[in-house]
Each structure stands twice: as structure tokens, then as C-alpha cells.
Amino acid sequence: MEYPKEARNTVNRKGKMRGKYDLETVHSIIQQARVVHVSFTPFPDDPFPVILPMIGIMGSYARPSAGLDEPQECYLHGYVSSRIMNVTKQTVVDGKLGLPVCVAASRVDGLVLALSPNAHSYNYRSAVLFGYATPVTDVGEKLWAMEQITNKVVPNRWENTRVPPNAAEMSSTQILKVTVQNASAKVRDGPPGDELVDLKDDDVRGRVWAGYVPMVEQLLDPVASSYNRVGEVPAHVKEYIEVANQEELDYANKLVGVVKNATE
Amino acid sequence: MEYPKEARNTVNRKGKMRGKYDLETVHSIIQQARVVHVSFTPFPDDPFPVILPMIGIMGSYARPSAGLDEPQECYLHGYVSSRIMNVTKQTVVDGKLGLPVCVAASRVDGLVLALSPNAHSYNYRSAVLFGYATPVTDVGEKLWAMEQITNKVVPNRWENTRVPPNAAEMSSTQILKVTVQNASAKVRDGPPGDELVDLKDDDVRGRVWAGYVPMVEQLLDPVASSYNRVGEVPAHVKEYIEVANQEELDYANKLVGVVKNATE
Numbered sequence: 001m002e003y004p005k006e007a008r009n010t011v012n013r014k015g016k017m018r019g020k021y022d023l024e025t026v027h028s029i030i031q032q033a034r035v036v037h038v039s040f041t042p043f044p045d046d047p048f049p050v051i052l053p054m055i056g057i058m059g060s061y062a063r064p065s066a067g068l069d070e071p072q073e074c075y076l077h078g079y080v081s082s083r084i085m086n087v088t089k090q091t092v093v094d095g096k097l098g099l100p101v102c103v104a105a106s107r108v109d110g111l112v113l114a115l116s117p118n119a120h121s122y123n124y125r126s127a128v129l130f131g132y133a134t135p136v137t138d139v140g141e142k143l144w145a146m147e148q149i150t151n152k153v154v155p156n157r158w159e160n161t162r163v164p165p166n167a168a169e170m171s172s173t174q175i176l177k178v179t180v181q182n183a184s185a186k187v188r189d190g191p192p193g194d195e196l197v198d199l200k201d202d203d204v205r206g207r208v209w210a211g212y213v214p215m216v217e218q219l220l221d222p223v224a225s226s227y228n229r230v231g232e233v234p235a236h237v238k239e240y241i242e243v244a245n246q247e248e249l250d251y252a253n254k255l256v257g258v259v260k261n262a263t264e
Numbered sequence: 265m266e267y268p269k270e271a272r273n274t275v276n277r278k279g280k281m282r283g284k285y286d287l288e289t290v291h292s293i294i295q296q297a298r299v300v301h302v303s304f305t306p307f308p309d310d311p312f313p314v315i316l317p318m319i320g321i322m323g324s325y326a327r328p329s330a331g332l333d334e335p336q337e338c339y340l341h342g343y344v345s346s347r348i349m350n351v352t353k354q355t356v357v358d359g360k361l362g363l364p365v366c367v368a369a370s371r372v373d374g375l376v377l378a379l380s381p382n383a384h385s386y387n388y389r390s391a392v393l394f395g396y397a398t399p400v401t402d403v404g405e406k407l408w409a410m411e412q413i414t415n416k417v418v419p420n421r422w423e424n425t426r427v428p429p430n431a432a433e434m435s436s437t438q439i440l441k442v443t444v445q446n447a448s449a450k451v452r453d454g455p456p457g458d459e460l461v462d463l464k465d466d467d468v469r470g471r472v473w474a475g476y477v478p479m480v481e482q483l484l485d486p487v488a489s490s491y492n493r494v495g496e497v498p499a500h501v502k503e504y505i506e507v508a509n510q511e512e513l514d515y516a517n518k519l520v521g522v523v524k525n526a527t528e
Binding site (some may be wrong): 052124194213214 | 271272276277283298301302303305307308311312313314315316321343346347364365366367368370372375377378379380381383386389390392411414417418421422424425426427429430433435437445455456458461464465468469470471472473474476477478479480481482483484485486487488489490491492493494495496497498501505516520521524525526527528
């Protein structure tokens with residue numbers, strides 16, 4: 001399944017090579033990002049959009065088993081009296097579809113060092129989605145989203161904490177649901193690529209090093225809080241650190257393989 | 265020096281503790297980010313803002329020695345026929361100050377795991393700035409900005425590549441200069457913090473592990489391109505990898521020290 005290509009979400013620059021519209025690619029990039037950037041226009045007479053870093057997940061409350069390759073909504077976590085929540089509530093009262101937002105997630109996977117500055121680049125995964133945000137009012141849906149969002153920080157974390165949330169926590173937390181209108185992703189996962197004019201220049205080739213520097217996120221050893229009383233770091237935390245770190249190295253190694261196997 | 269607090273850039277939620285307005289903090293976060301997110305409204309009749317991931321630097325062409333604690337502009341790198349460049353050019357023609365943009369940079373430094381899901385958080389550094397973007401037309405300023413941007417990927421990279429850019433490269437590259445109107449930063453660099461209700465609950469304290477998982481970006485061993493002919497990885501690349509990785513570990517260790525030394 002693919003998002004329709006419209007003016008708003010079409011990848012223009014190098015779009016044939018790097019643009020992606022399939023739900024799985026777009027949703028995976030949002031889902032993997034530790035932080036998404038959410039843009040909206042909060043002040044009607046102000047021309048400046050605002051960007052907020054937030055935690056977001058992809059999911060479907062109506063069909064929780066829906067995979068990343070199926071239609072999903074984007075759920076964003078926030079504080080109830082924050083500006084985006086207030087603006088969203090006002091927007092819905094006006095009888096509109098919700099607050100128009102753009103949600104973006106980007107990951108740099110490595111530094112692409114070429115012969116010319118112009119051919120320098122990053123390998124990266126980025127996604128952007130456009131949709132209408134509304135506050136989640138159904139208590140079941142809100143609890144479900146809070147659980148997904150906590151488990152995005154560390155899988156299975158929710159069931160290993162003090163749950164359910166109490167009344168004060170439920171009322172201070174606001175979840176926004178973004179109904180996606182369209183979306184796209186842009187991915188670069190290739191080797192350095194220089195122009196023919198430089199590849200043919202023996203002087204340039206003889207003195208400029210061209211190559212790739214992979215970059216990974218790594219989680220380090222967990223540290224107990226001063227008020228922690230549990231003796232051992234629990235399995236869900238220990239195992240997640242290992243799995244997450246290995247996944248980072250696996251993706252980095254895959255891209256290194258692409259660089260090594262490229263033909264000039 | 266501080267940016268003035270206005271409605272647009274004021275940090276509301278936990279603003280007293282985490283909000284920062286000094287130029288040095290804001291500029292440093294933008295400068296360190298490998299990618300910034302830039303938001304603008306490209307289609308006049310469309311309510312959706314767009315977010316683009318771009319490479320951005322802070323700097324002052326008029327006073328290149330200006331430190332991060334002094335007034336600077338934000339320079340963004342792009343392709344000449346991209347949407348943001350076209351929209352910016354149209355905006356300037358209209359006789360306005362430029363295209364209103366919001367530039368955001370965020371870094372997650374670690375996972376804050378608390379007793380309650382509600383007290384879960386990240387340690388992070390984030391900054392946002394608002395300003396008017398205009399295309400850089402002065403050739404000297406454009407070349408200077410291109411050099412700064414290349415050297416952001418790897419310090420001293422510019423002088424170790426094939427420079428100067430040729431005519432085709434100069435005309436296909438567009439630099440946007442953002443004149444900053446106001447800005448702010450938000451930083452969390454503390455230990456987990458739970459509510460008294462949970463800290464007093466022996467059952468909760470006896471079964472939920474509370475702690476911190478630091479997260480760092482690490483650059484891995486460089487890989488030569490298939491068309492590279494230079495025998496050794498050059499010093500500017502090798503040394504940068506070491507320095508950047510060590511800086512990441514140093515900051516992570518600093519925050520680990522804060523967690524360990526916290527009193528309940």
C-alpha cells in the first residue's frame with residue numbers, strides 16, 4: 001500500500017531514487033525515531049509555524065494488530081495545558097477536521113565523504129506525514145496509546161512500572177491522534193558518488209580521500225536511580241539494550257557492505 | 265546575551281527548570297545537530313506547514329570570529345530548484361522580510377526510567393529558532409557558508425577536498441540565510457524524578473527498577489569508497505572520529521554522574 005503522491009508530499013530532489021511512499025517505509029521511520037518533530041501554526045496572525053519535539057508512535061486502536069504496512073494513525077504524547085493541546089482543542093471546537101500538523105522523523109546513518117564538497121552527503125532515513133490532530137477523549141484509547149508510547153521508550157516497560165495511571169496522571173496527560181492525509185519518506189543508503197569530471201581527474205583522485213563513516217546510536221550501561229531499591233537491572237531493560245545496540249550495528253554493517261561492493 | 269521571551273519562543277511546560285534563552289546554549293544545540301528540521305508554509309491556500317530535514321550552521325559572515333554566545337545567523341544548505349528555495353525567492357520578490365521559518369534541533373541523551381510511566385522521560389537538548397529566510401546572493405558569503413557547512417560534516421574537510429566549486433556547482437547550490445527574530449532552548453539533564461506517592465510506596469519501590477540509560481552517537485571505522493585511491497584514511501577524518509566519539513562519552517558520563525550523585 002502506498003500514500004498517494006500529491007504536491008505536498010512528493011519528493012522532488014532525487015525523488016526517483018530516494019523517494020518512498022509505501023506505508024511500511026514511512027511508518028517504520030516514524031516508529032523507530034526516538035523523537036518526532038511536529039509543526040503547526042499556533043497564532044492565527046503570526047506567519048511563523050512552530051516545531052515541537054515530541055514522542056510519537058504509529059498504531060491503530062481500532063485494529064491493534066495492524067502492521068506498519070497497513071493504515072495507522074500517529075499518536076503524540078503531551079502535557080494537557082501545553083500550547084499544541086490548547087490550539088488543537090480550539091480547532092476542533094470550530095467544527096474543523098482538527099489541527100493541521102506535519103510530523104517529521106529523521107535519522108543520520110553515516111557521513112558520505114566525496115571528492116568534491118558538492119557530492120558530500122549523509123546516509124539517512126527521513127519521513128514526513130501530514131494530517132489532522134485531535135485530542136483522544138476515549139479513555140480506553142488513551143490508556144492504550146499511553147502504553148504504546150511508554151513501550152516505545154523501552155519495550156515491555158509499561159507492565160514493569162506502577163500502572164494503571166492514577167486520576168491526576170490521566171488528567172494531566174493528553175494524547176493527540178493524527179489522522180494521516182498523506183506522507184512520504186526519503187532514504188539514502190548508498191556509497192559516495194562523485195561526478196565524472198572528478199573521477200577522471202588523477203590529481204584529485206590522488207590527493208582526496210573518498211569514503212564513508214558509519215554512525216550508530218548506542219545505549220550504554222544502565223545506572224540505578226538514587227532511590228532505586230531493586231537489586232538487579234531487570235531483563236526487559238538489559239535485553240533491550242543488547243537488541244537495540246545490535247540492530248544499530250547490523251544496519252550500519254549493511255550500509256558498509258553497500259559501500260564496499262559498489263563498482264566505480 | 266539572551267533572546268527576548270515572547271509568546272512564540274517561551275518555554276511553558278517546566279520552563280523555569282528547563283527553558284534556556286542565552287545565545288550560547290541555543291546556538292550550540294543548532295551547531296551540534298547533524299540535521300535541523302526547518303518548517304515553513306509553502307502553499308498559500310494549504311493549512312499544512314511542511315518540515316524539511318536540512319544541514320544548518322550558526323555563523324556570522326560579517327564577523328566570522330563571532331562566538332556562539334554572540335549574534336549569529338543560521339545558514340541552511342539546499343538544492344537550487346527545491347521547493348523551499350522557490351518559495352523563498354517568491355517571498356522576497358513580494359517585498360517582505362523573507363520566508364518565515366522555524367528551525368529546530370533535538371538530541372536525545374538518554375532514557376529516564378521511573379517508577380510510574382508518567383515520570384518517564386528523556387534527557388535531551390533541543391533548540392528552536394524563528395526567523396526570516398533569504399537566499400544568499402553575495403558570492404563571497406555563499407562560498408564562506410558552503411565551507412562552514414562542509415566543515416560541519418567533518419572539521420577541515422573543505423580544504424581536503426576538490427575546491428573551489430565549479431560554476432555548475434555554484435549555480436546548483438543555494439544557501440538560505442535565516443535572520444533570527446527569537447529563539448529558545450529546552451534541556452533536561454537530570455536524574456529520574458518520581459512523585460511522592462510512588463516514592464512512599466514500599467510495594468512499588470520493591471518491584472519497579474528506576475534508573476537511567478545513557479545514549480550516545482558513535483562514528484565507526486571509516487570505509488574507503490570503491491574509487492578511492494588514497495592509501496591511508498587522512499588525519500582530519502581519523503582524528504575527528506576519535507574526538508567526536510570521546511565528546512559523546514564525556515557528556516554521557518557527566519549525566520551519569522548527575523544520576524549517581526542525586527539525593528532522593
